[in-house]
Amino acid sequence: MLSLPAPAKLNLFLHITGRRPDGYHILQTLFQFLDHGDTLDFVPRSDGRIQLCGDLPGVPTEDNLIVRAARLLQEASGTNLGATITLHKRLPMGGGIGGGSSDAATALLGLDRLWGTDTGLGKLAELGLTLGADVPVFVRGRAAWAEGVGERLSPVELEEPWFLVVVPPCHVSTAEIFSDQRLTRDTPPITLAAFREHGGRNDCLPVVTARYPEIRNTLILLNKYCEAKMTGTGSCLFGAFPNEREADKVRARLPATLQTFVARGCNRSPLHLALDKAA
Numbered sequence: 599m600l601s602l603p604a605p606a607k608l609n610l611f612l613h614i615t616g617r618r619p620d621g622y623h624i625l626q627t628l629f630q631f632l633d634h635g636d637t638l639d640f641v642p643r644s645d646g647r648i649q650l651c652g653d654l655p656g657v658p659t660e661d662n663l664i665v666r667a668a669r670l671l672q673e674a675s676g677t678n679l680g681a682t683i684t685l686h687k688r689l690p691m692g693g694g695i696g697g698g699s700s701d702a703a704t705a706l707l708g709l710d711r712l713w714g715t716d717t718g719l720g721k722l723a724e725l726g727l728t729l730g731a732d733v734p735v736f737v738r739g740r741a742a743w744a745e746g747v748g749e750r751l752s753p754v755e756l757e758e759p760w761f762l763v764v765v766p767p768c769h770v771s772t773a774e775i776f777s778d779q780r781l782t783r784d785t786p787p788i789t790l791a792a793f794r795e796h797g798g799r800n801d802c803l804p805v806v807t808a809r810y811p812e813i814r815n816t817l818i819l820l821n822k823y824c825e826a827k828m829t830g831t832g833s834c835l836f837g838a839f840p841n842e843r844e845a846d847k848v849r850a851r852l853p854a855t856l857q858t859f860v861a862r863g864c865n866r867s868p869l870h871l872a873l874d875k876a877a
């Protein structure tokens with residue numbers, strides 16, 4: 599059996615600089631991975647079937663990004679093999695930490711290894727992009743400066759702080775935020791050097807806090823202890839700390855009813871570290 603992580607990501611900032619004719623948004627963002635996420639177990643099958651164990655509430659199996667990724671790779675590689683895949687879900691859904699996209703990337707890389715189809719990261723990233731804008735960065739496995747719709751990636755070396763992540767008690771649909779009339783789509787493009795000097799913001803935050811009072815209130819609370827930011831289109835909020843102890847201290851002060859976790863920021867995806875180890 600092959601067991602692999604599907605880590606979370608954070609968008610350290612997110613600027614919307616324009617919109618394509620097809621409605622997709624042109625963005626600038628910085629992706630960093632967390633050493634916290636789902637786990638997928640893979641067992642090969644000779645009958646060609648894709649079986650998923652570990653159903654998600656509200657997601658029909660055929661729509662699960664893991665199953666869709668598996669079928670895409672079967673088709674692209676022409677393999678006759680199948681797999682039984684077990685998903686151990688830990689990441690909140692609709693949290694902006696990329697759980698579904700990361701599961702898809704882990705399925706693509708894990709099955710490519712299991713089946714010996716040797717597809718290569720470039721082709722896997724291309725297949726992944728058809729499943730979601732966030733899949734390619736998980737396939738490439740490097741913290742990245744991203745442009746375009748999130749698929750034009752340049753690897754970057756960032757500090758690797760500890761993050762306290764807070765999951766407000768609501769799901770946010772990415773499509774709903776991107777279609778809100780109030781969203782600003784005209785932030786002037788910046789450079790990585792400018793971000794390192796002046797930082798950046800999340801252009802989705804005003805729309806998300808206007809729509810979700812729970813997120814606005816959680817942001818106010820977290821801001822008492824650190825500079826709180828939002829990842830992706832929400833709902834998750836985070837703060838950076840120099841070490842685990844400092845992050846844990848703030849975590850202990852938050853109401854026990856709030857879902858929270860502490861994880862290390864990683865420039866190299868835990869998925870790729872695990873694949874190297876398993877080689």
Ligand SMILES: C[C@](O)(CO)[C@H](O)COP(=O)(O)OP(=O)(O)OC[C@H]1O[C@@H](n2ccc(N)nc2=O)[C@H](O)[C@@H]1O
Pocket residue numbers: 609612621622623624625627694699729730731732733746747748772773776830831
């Ligand atoms: C917000 C981010 O998480 C930042 O990393 C991503 O851009 C979103 O990536 P994702 O969840 O993989 O998004 P997708 O599943 O590709 O798209 C969900 C919906 O969001 C909108 N969408 C997504 C990405 C983008 N650059 N512009 C968009 O307008 C589209 O309406 C799309 O139907």
Ligand SMILES: Nc1ncnc2c1ncn2[C@@H]1O[C@H](COP(=O)(O)OP(=O)(O)OP(=O)(O)O)[C@@H](O)[C@H]1O
Pocket residue numbers: 654656657661662663664690691692693694695696697698699701702732770772830831832833
């Ligand atoms: N394996 C999967 N894990 C999670 N969600 C999945 C999966 N397969 C399909 N989905 C669907 O994708 C939706 C988005 O899930 P996901 O956890 O990626 O949200 P997210 O963290 O907000 O993503 P992003 O940061 O990419 O916007 C879910 O609400 C669910 O309907």
